[in-house]
Amino acid sequence: MxxxxxxxxxxxxxxxxxxxxxxxxxxxxxxxxxxxxxxxxxxxxxxxxxxxxxxxxxxxxxxSDTELDFIMLHEIMHIVLDHLTRAREFKDRETANTAADIIVNSYIYEEYGNKASAVSINGKESLHRLPDGSEGNKHSFEEVYQLLKKQKKSGTALSSKKSIMAANAHVKRR
Ligand SMILES: [Zn+2]
Incomplete structure (x- = not known):
């Protein structure tokens, strides 16, 4: 630098x-x-x-400092929940990444007492709920993936609420 x-x-x-x-x-x-x-x-x-x-x-x-803390927690939770290994089982990597992000963000949202600011970047709330409104951490990785796949097929996109977090791949290939 x-x-x-x-x-x-x-x-x-x-x-x-x-x-x-x-x-x-x-x-x-x-x-x-x-x-x-x-x-x-x-x-x-x-x-x-x-x-x-x-x-x-x-x-x-x-x-900001709050946003940096969010990113740090987000990444460490991917590691804790072993999302890297588990994501390999899914064909659609993009959907697997989104599913993993929803779950991780949901845990962070809960960790901060359901505060939207804890999972926001530039004032934009990152995805932490499923399309049915339930929190991501109430479901398994496999469930969230299947639900998102189903939704993708039926054409009802999450895109309007897609955040910077969900829009970027967060799981790095080895
Ligand atoms: Zn991520």
Whole structure:
């Protein structure tokens, strides 16, 4: 990166986010102590391969602290719920990614006492419910995938509520 100071600022923001999460959401904060946190200019937002969490420096720079905490929790939950391995069972990777995101966001929404701001980026609430209005974490990954597939076939799209989170693949292929 051309600007060493900007690079250090981004790194220290990631560290501070992890410390906040350790204090406020101990279980996830502790898990975050055991993954590598890396900057990756080649990705659009953030992603995980199961061992590391990768952040686009540009994306990260545009996030508030609350939004950064959301992204950190989002990625660690993909790891906790083993979404990478489980997603391989599904043919439609895009739908599998959306299903995984809905479940993860639903857990975060609940973790923050059902506060929409906890799962929002730029004031836009990320998907955490199924089309029937039920929370994603009330269903298995397989159920959410099947429901989304069914909906895709019938042509009633989620697209109007599609958020930045759902619109980007968050599970990095190994
Ligand atoms: Zn995701």
């Amino acid at each position: 051309h600007d060493q100071k900007a690079f250090q600022e981004i790194c220290s923001r990631i560290q501070r986010s992890r410390m906040r999460l350790l204090v406020e959401h101990g279980f996830y904060g502790l898990l975050l102590m055991h993954v590598k946190l890396q900057l990756d200019p080649s990705i659009k937002t953030a992603a995980t391969d199961g061992d590391s969490i990768f952040f686009s420096p540009v994306f990260l720079s545009g996030l």
